[in-house]
Amino acid sequence: MNPFSRILRPPEIDKIMDISVRRGMKSAGGTPKEREIERIRRMMDASSAILMSVVRSYPNFSSIDKFYLDLLDSIVDKDKLKHSLGALSWASRTIKRIKREIISSLRQASDPKEMEKLRNMAIARMDSVLRRIEPEVNYLRNAYLELRKIPNVRTDVPSVILSGMPNTGKSSITQRISTGKPEIAPYPFTTKGLLLGHMDIGNFRVAQVIDTPGLLDRPLSRRNKLELQAITALRDLPGIILFVFDPTETCGYPIREQINVLRDVSETFSGKKLIVVMNKMDLWGNFQDKVKEALALLDKYEHMKVSALTGDGMDNLIERVKSLLS
Ligand SMILES: Nc1nc2c(ncn2[C@@H]2O[C@H](COP(=O)(O)OP(=O)(O)O)[C@@H](O)[C@H]2O)c(=O)[nH]1
Numbered sequence: 001m002n003p004f005s006r007i008l009r010p011p012e013i014d015k016i017m018d019i020s021v022r023r024g025m026k027s028a029g030g031t032p033k034e035r036e037i038e039r040i041r042r043m044m045d046a047s048s049a050i051l052m053s054v055v056r057s058y059p060n061f062s063s064i065d066k067f068y069l070d071l072l073d074s075i076v077d078k079d080k081l082k083h084s085l086g087a088l089s090w091a092s093r094t095i096k097r098i099k100r101e102i103i104s105s106l107r108q109a110s111d112p113k114e115m116e117k118l119r120n121m122a123i124a125r126m127d128s129v130l131r132r133i134e135p136e137v138n139y140l141r142n143a144y145l146e147l148r149k150i151p152n153v154r155t156d157v158p159s160v161i162l163s164g165m166p167n168t169g170k171s172s173i174t175q176r177i178s179t180g181k182p183e184i185a186p187y188p189f190t191t192k193g194l195l196l197g198h199m200d201i202g203n204f205r206v207a208q209v210i211d212t213p214g215l216l217d218r219p220l221s222r223r224n225k226l227e228l229q230a231i232t233a234l235r236d237l238p239g240i241i242l243f244v245f246d247p248t249e250t251c252g253y254p255i256r257e258q259i260n261v262l263r264d265v266s267e268t269f270s271g272k273k274l275i276v277v278m279n280k281m282d283l284w285g286n287f288q289d290k291v292k293e294a295l296a297l298l299d300k301y302e303h304m305k306v307s308a309l310t311g312d313g314m315d316n317l318i319e320r321v322k323s324l325l326s
């Protein structure tokens with residue numbers, strides 16, 4: 001599961017100051033001095049706690065699954081992320097230390113003026129520590145927005161990854177082979193997100209079905225480095241690839257172009273079993289020459305014939321997928 005699903009977004013520095021100072025205004029019982037000590041304690045504990053709750057909401061990087069690490073690399077700078085979290089820990093510890101110093105001075109203070117001076121000093125020093133980590137806080141605020149795009153993908157079960165050019169029928173096939181209704185999950189570099197479903201593969205095991213609109217649907221050579229990183233993170237998932245092919249070209253892409261993308265995908269995922277799913281069989285009668293041409297070009301790939309529209313060939317496809325995954 002997504003190790004970043006529970007991370008927290010730090011508030012802006014002004015907001016942290018505001019929350020803390022207000023927390024410190026709450027009065028408590030006791031002598032004026034005791035009240036003052038309690039206020040300082042509450043104020044500075046509030047800042048430290050906000051910072052530490054952000055740090056603790058992050059997973060331990062050494063225990064993150066490779067898929068998620070690769071995905072992380074595509075959207076944020078991991079070292080900068082670690083550094084920023086380190087800066088927040090530092091600030092939290094420093095504020096605690098200042099709190100102890102001020103409180104011990106307060107214990108020795110006698111007149112109200114001196115206590116007021118110490119309180120102002122506490123506020124000023126806390127403010128100055130927080131200002132020093134402003135760039136790191138802002139980095140984490142932005143990173144949070146990016147990290148929210150990391151989907152909940154299971155890394156412990158096999159995946160059936162759908163690829164192929166737009167309108168070839170990837171989503172239709174995903175719906176057909178999934179048990180239940182697939183869900184849309186966000187993914188870096190694609191506005192459509194992933195379509196995530198699952199299928200029963202027997203013996204009480206499930207596989208995950210992943211439709212990847214906008215990721216594996218055009219030549220990879222046109223991708224920038226970070227996009228590629230997000231795409232190749234999918235290599236870390238165990239499982240197989242289905243490449244959906246539309247020999248009727250009604251998808252809007254010529255056979256040659258689809259073959260080029262197929263080559264790309266099969267090279268990128270060379271470690272995985274790939275099946276070409278020849279779709280739109282219900283229309284083939286009108287496109288006999290095209291179908292012949294496609295079949296000739298695809299002869300070195302394992303291929304299966306289906307119609308996502310009518311459901312023809314779907315049982316065979318599902319059986320083949322099951323036998324490959326079990
Ligand atoms: N005739 C026919 N149309 C299909 C078939 N599969 C998908 N389509 C249609 O092709 C279009 C694109 O399908 P979609 O699954 O969204 O393709 P994707 O872009 O690859 O996900 C839709 O209008 C589908 O209804 C099929 O087997 N036969």
Ligand SMILES: [Mg+2]
Binds near residue numbers: 171
């Ligand atoms: Mg689609």
